[in-house]
Amino acid sequence: MSEQLVVDEEKIQEILHRWETSPRFLVEILQDIQEEYHYLPREILIEVSRQLNVPLSRIYHIATFFKAFTLEPRGKHLINVCMGTACQVKGAPRIIDAVERELAIKPGETTKDRKFTLETVRCLGCCGLAPVVTVDGEVYGQVTPAKVSKILKKYD
Ligand code: FES
Structure with a gap:
């Protein structure tokens, strides 16, 4: 592979x-x-x-x-979708679906052009902003499926 x-x-x-x-x-x-x-x-x-x-x-x-190291190819940009309880309740699974549709990858996978890697995390510590997504550490709160494509467009 x-x-x-x-x-x-x-x-x-x-x-x-x-x-x-x-x-x-x-x-x-x-x-x-x-x-x-x-x-x-x-x-x-x-x-x-x-x-x-x-x-x-x-x-x-x-x-x-060291957890910071990875032996698997990763994308230039790392998308983390929070799957902590608060984010799940506020619709995180729909956010994952939207990212999957947009990029054709599932959590743990990287796009063919090595631009994005999608991962899920447990509670990013800002539950008040649920559902939360980070891209390269930049935090996006109250994300809706419709906002996903707009957020991803910011990264090349
Ligand atoms: S559960 Fe998502 S930030 Fe806490």
């Missing part, structure tokens, strides 16, 4: 140099790779392992330990 990624050697070197090509900064290096690619591509982890002389298993251990 995963497509072959073209490894951008220059980009990897730039990130490694930024962190002195040192295993001491492995977490920071992984953060920068994730920021660049929106996930941690296996091909790049293999290259990092080789250049830092760190076993690939250790890199995978860190990549799976």
Whole structure:
């Protein structure tokens, strides 16, 4: 299912140099790779392992330990639809349906053009605004299915 990624050697070197090509900064290096690619591509982890002389298993251990890291391809923009109780009561499932219709993806999936990833979360802590959606951390409250397409249009 995963497509072959073209490894951008220059980009990897730039990130490694930024962190002195040192295993001491492995977490920071992984953060920068994730920021660049929106996930941690296996091909790049293999290259990092080789250049830092760190076993690939250790890199995978860190990549799976921290929740902020993901090994699956992700979109440029992350949509979180809150499925906490207050948001569910106020119609969050209809918001998910609207995003699914708009982008043809289900929660946990990424659009083919890698533009959006859809996820659900449990209570974003602003229940007064239910139903709540965030895109790249930006909060949208009292979202209706009709507003979904307008919100998504703001992101390219
Ligand atoms: S339940 Fe959605 S913000 Fe609390």
